[in-house]
Amino acid sequence: MRSGTVRRIRSRATAFAVALLLPIGLLVGLATPAQAAESATATFIRTSQWDTGFGGQWTVENTGDTTLTDWELEWDFPSGTTVGSHWNGTVTRDGDHYTATPASWNADLAPGQSATIGFNGTGTGEPTGCTVNGEPCDGSGGGDPSDEAPSAPGGLTVGSATDTSLTLNWSAATDDDGVARYHVFRNGTEVAAVTGTSYRDTGLTPGTEYAYAVTAEDTAGQVGPAGATVTASTTSDGGGDPEPPADGHVKLGYFTEWGVYGRDYDVKDIDTSGSAEKITHINYSFGNVTGGKCTMGDSYAAIEKAHTAAESVDGVADTWDQPLRGNFNQLLELKAKHPHIKVLWSFGGWTWSGGFGEAMQNPAAFAESCYQLVNDPRWEGVFDGVDLDWEYPNACGLSCDSSGYSSMRDMMQAFRAKFGDQLVTAAITADASDGGKIEKADYAGAAQYTDWYNVMTYDFFGAFDKDGPTAPHSPLRGYDGIPQEGFNSDAAIQKLKAIGVPADKLLLGIGFYGRGWTGVTQSEPGGSATGAAPGTYEAGIEDYKVLKNSCPTTGTVAGTAYAHCGNNWWSYDTPETIHGKMSYAKDQGLGGAFFWEFSGDTTNGELVTAIDTGLS
Incomplete structure (x- = not known):
């Protein structure tokens, strides 16, 4: 930090x-x-x-x-x-x-x-x-400039710690008028004003690190500088906290519920590709948000679809009478084989975010519904927490929301209160433009309740602008000629850090796919186009595993790659550019990286390997 x-x-x-x-x-x-x-x-x-x-x-x-x-x-x-x-x-x-x-x-x-x-x-x-x-700006009205503010309190230390409390002690500040009170700050927010030189902070989350600082206020109302900041962690009650990866970084991948159909990508493929041993977390996507609560997306794929022996992680075919089949059972088998992996159920996404506004009319009831679904005894042991993918609070995605600036904070606070020491995370916007989506909701206030944010640093540009100009969909930094200022990964990370989101709660997003245009004659970015390039499942989008062979890269810009083949132009990340982005993540002190999604990678997990080695 x-x-x-x-x-x-x-x-x-x-x-x-x-x-x-x-x-x-x-x-x-x-x-x-x-x-x-x-x-x-x-x-x-x-x-x-x-x-x-x-x-x-x-x-x-x-x-x-x-x-x-x-x-x-x-x-x-x-x-x-x-x-x-x-x-x-x-x-x-x-x-x-x-x-x-x-x-x-x-x-x-x-x-x-x-x-x-x-x-x-x-x-x-x-x-x-x-x-x-x-x-x-000091509120003095131009008063006596010789009237000094208090000194910084010294010697801030943390005494006793429990699962839900920390005790702070500090040395007295000095002041010419006398010290009236001390202000105690936790993670940048004032939590108490006390007259003594100690404070017990309660109601905390087990196994969680907090940062504290203390300032002094004199009898004239002047507030002095803070003393040295200290960090301390509550003790753990033994449940829910993930095993940290060897290098200390989160390495998370999204598994799509529908991938078992046309994409023919099963949970077993995470294992056979070698990716399971290189990741720390899986987000299972997506559950729906409708009627004010969390609901299952495709129950057949999730809990009913029978897997053959060849499709199963443990190599044993599902039977007609077993109590749990489908993806959930396969995730249980994967966790049994790779016990370090934690799984979160992700709700919302681009298509299913429209229900969040209604759900947030009663945040506590919304959180309760999700908790009951995630922890349903029928699939006990599958999930270690919840991920909320609201695109976007108090802003527009597929539909527009007007829940208000505090909606994100209110949601994460309600979910933390209900889920306790289980993981509570969120996928969030990377729009760092002036007046953009990061400004529309209180992401900083929500961060205190969040284990981490998946910052969606991709899809900045694409053939949704059919005429171009061509531009990389996941630029790490800005560059001369970028179509929109603030549309790059670094701008998003810096803006989130600037508003007070801790760096180690930010995961850098990587797309395992490319976005492309057709009708392009210019190799470098900035060319005009006539529409979306053909894709296997959707025009303008193609998996990395296809593009690496069908349209190999011809250049790099802003920390990512692009390719011009025939009259098509694509941008996508490669193992080499991912290594560069992982170096950036480490330099910035980020919590790690995540990607969308497993099936875009090669059968031997080239891109997952690049994330793993790049963060190590």
């Missing part, structure tokens, strides 16, 4: 606060209490840092006692430090002076409420001259 830098901005250069070194996204919204009926403060945090730039975030808090109906944030950056892409509002520039205004949904702040505006920037400079609605 990278460190970030937080600074409280005063109107005088002599009154800058001390930098805080924190993990990514930790500690947002440290603001001075109200000075007047209408008062607001703003704090700045560097959420991430890389070779050419940084992720930045402003948190504006209403510290008054009346609703703030609109706000405008202004600051200066020194020459050479600039703002690029931004989210949760609008940022404009006039020379080195910047003005940020909120989106429609975060313009009104009730007393005590806060809103954030994030951005990616370049340079090393820090903001100066910060004002909110024309007043200094």
